[in-house]
Amino acid sequence: MARPVEYDRDTVLTQAIRVFARHGYEAASTRDLTEGMGMARQSLYGAFGDKHGLFLEALRSYSARSLAQIQVALNAGNPCLDALEAALLVGLGNAEDLESGCLGLSSIMEFSRSDPDVSAQNDLAGRATIAAFAARIGQGIEEGEVTAGTDPNAAGRLMLTLRSGLKIAARAGATDPELRATARLALSAICARAG
Template identity: 65%
Template sequence: MARPSEFDRDEAIASAIRVFARHGYEAASTSDLIEGMGIGRQSLYGAFGDKRRLFLEALRRYSDGSLALMNEALAGGSPREAIEAALLVGLGDAEDLETGCLGVGSIVEFSRTDAEVNALNDAAATLVVAAFAARVKDGIAAGAFDPGLDPQAAGRMLLTLRSGLKVAARGGAGEDELRQAARLALRGLS
């Protein structure tokens, strides 16, 4: 009979996200993960199987959390205000490397070489584009955005911008600089 886990799985995954965000998948050693998660080697393998399974679970959890933050931001204010808020929420920063975007990091690290990572990132991207496209449609209906816009194309552009903003934040861009970039893009929707 298996022994019950002696750690909080949610906390362990949150800690693994930070380790993978700091180091990336390949460079995160088992020792880094054990230390960062505060669990033993046997617990890591018993609970998660291996480093790869842990990474996939961490990526899934990160993507779900990031989408929840975006959806919360998209729910408030005018379409323009909501999109700006969603572009800027949870970007991370250069001072805390553990706040980096696990999704963008995995795309850079794996490119299109891993089917499971691709599937997770593609599903997350589809949801982000749909969420942005819905608010773009709201903006068109309200007369705030160009009626000739393709909401799906605008949603893809906003996803690309958000990914770039995450990289810029990790590279040291400040809040004002990031907000200016978001606002410039939003002017293009008018």
């Protein structure tokens, strides 16, 4: 009996994320996935069940990695403005690398609210991202770096919305200085030292 091919799950999920980011869910063929992941069809289905199962695991992995990047930026010990700016700008992707797009945003655009599993994962990721921003904004309020009276949760939702827009702008070709200037302008609404 032949031994099953061994693979590193994180590595193949990273490769699946890139395939789905390039093609979207519906347009990503089994061939695209097997070639992109370096797995045989049988191994892919044996490991993930089906394309939908693979997509959900890739989306969970992408969301966890994105949140981890944001949390590192927010908790690096920098002043609040710098921490928020870094968190807004980390991992945006770009127009030159079609596989650097945001899997979360593309899944929202492709599925809207039609797939309960995808919606649940995106809702969970959104809540976690808002909470991370809100916690840092709350700390900024205590330290006098964020305008007193700012609602941390509303500001966290603003940061999530802004980050989503920045990802789209980056994918459309906005330059790093343009993205940074946009983030700074938005942060000037809540931070005492911005602009």
